[in-house]
Amino acid sequence: MKTKTRLLALLPLMLAPLVQADDRVSLETSMGNIEIELYADQAPKTVANFLEYVDSGYYDGLIFHRVIPGFMIQGGGMNASMQAKPNRPPVENESDNGLSNERGTLAMARTRDPDSANSQFFINTVNNSRLDGMPGKPGYTVFAKVVSGMDVVDKIGAVETTTRAPFRDVPVTPVVIEKAAVISTP
DSSP: OOHHHHHHHHHHHEEEEGGGTTEEEEEEEEEEEEEEEEOTTOHHHHHHHHHHHHHHTTTTTTEEEEEETTTTTESSBOTTOOBBBBOOOBBOOOTTTOOOOEEEEEEOOSSSSTOBBOOOOEEEOOOOOGSSOOBOOOOOOOOEEEEEEEHHHHHHSSOEEEEEEEEEESSSSEEEEEEEEEEEOO
């Protein structure tokens, strides 16, 4: 059993090298396209986890379910009915990777448990360095950056929101991730 557990723990590290330096992920949304560049060298486990969700089609049809103007947009776990989609086990926190929660970066959403991130991610719409880790206090793992479509991120960040108990900051009109796919740049 220990051998199986060790192999499973190594799986993200074995998958991370499969990401090519020129591979990116496209998020086709109902408000336009967002293209992101992955930081596989700095966040290998997180990038491998994210790519597993992308490759399986997991994000297709999900929404940006939490939008807070002047902060971030969050998606990757809920459908338009605010039903959570089942996900895989959480990934180990890698917030000590030297990357900062700057405008346009993607980070993993999590609970108070630093190692609880699974499928949900957020895009910082402003510099949020207070979300970075510090010695003895893990932060939110940055694993990618928007390289095209920041105007789309800003449009999403400005949508009207409401409360749909128990959820707050939910877009009135759902912003759907129609398709997430790995793309290669020329």
